Amino acid sequence: MSQKRIAPSILAADFANLQRDIELVNNSDADWFHIDIMDGVFVPNISFGMPVLKAINKHANKTIDVHLMIVDPDRYIKTFAELGSNVLTVHYEACTHLHRTLQAIKAEGMKAGVAINPHTPVDLLEDIINDIDVVCIMSVNPGFGGQSFIENTYKKVTRLKEIILNNNAETLIEIDGGVTNKNAKELVNAGADVLVAGSYVFGSSDPLKTIKDLKAQVN
Ligand SMILES: O=C(CO)[C@H](O)[C@H](O)COP(=O)(O)O
Numbered sequence: 001m002s003q004k005r006i007a008p009s010i011l012a013a014d015f016a017n018l019q020r021d022i023e024l025v026n027n028s029d030a031d032w033f034h035i036d037i038m039d040g041v042f043v044p045n046i047s048f049g050m051p052v053l054k055a056i057n058k059h060a061n062k063t064i065d066v067h068l069m070i071v072d073p074d075r076y077i078k079t080f081a082e083l084g085s086n087v088l089t090v091h092y093e094a095c096t097h098l099h100r101t102l103q104a105i106k107a108e109g110m111k112a113g114v115a116i117n118p119h120t121p122v123d124l125l126e127d128i129i130n131d132i133d134v135v136c137i138m139s140v141n142p143g144f145g146g147q148s149f150i151e152n153t154y155k156k157v158t159r160l161k162e163i164i165l166n167n168n169a170e171t172l173i174e175i176d177g178g179v180t181n182k183n184a185k186e187l188v189n190a191g192a193d194v195l196v197a198g199s200y201v202f203g204s205s206d207p208l209k210t211i212k213d214l215k216a217q218v219n
């Protein structure tokens, strides 16, 4: 079985010491940088935008996983490719022509991700599962870090794994929101491949050790 990945969410980093926190992730057992872009329209919060991603990319030496919480993401696919994104994830709820959006992301050389809100059933992705590289199951309502994990997520992971296997797809399952050492193992047992962790990592007294322990716990 392939290694489970840990993706620290930079939303929870110390922005006044961004380079330090990026180097910390570089030197850790983490696999991906998870970058949350919020527009204040799709979600009731604004995080940061292109100049900050550009600065992150200058120092980061791991896969850049960009989670777009913005309306009409097609407008910025090319820009995010130019900024060095490796995985570009759009929200199911923000796309009218999701299949076309995924094709456009791949045409720019990136892996294509689809995030779904807690109220969106995973079954809605079945017909396009072979076109999706990563499904990001939101285990909180998007917009903020530091929220409590929604327990119904386990059921969604199990069902999505079934859909992936039934269709011989190679899609990765990513979980985003409220991930800690309390739910990581059960998520992976249900079929999760990538665990995003923001406040659990950067809010801990020793983020390097927290990442190391989380990675060891799920592998
Ligand atoms: O997409 C997100 C919020 O919309 C973040 O990636 C997520 O909240 C991670 O933060 P935490 O681990 O603190 O819940």
Ligand SMILES: [Fe+2]
Pocket: 009, 034, 035, 036, 067, 176, 196
């Ligand atoms: Fe996210």
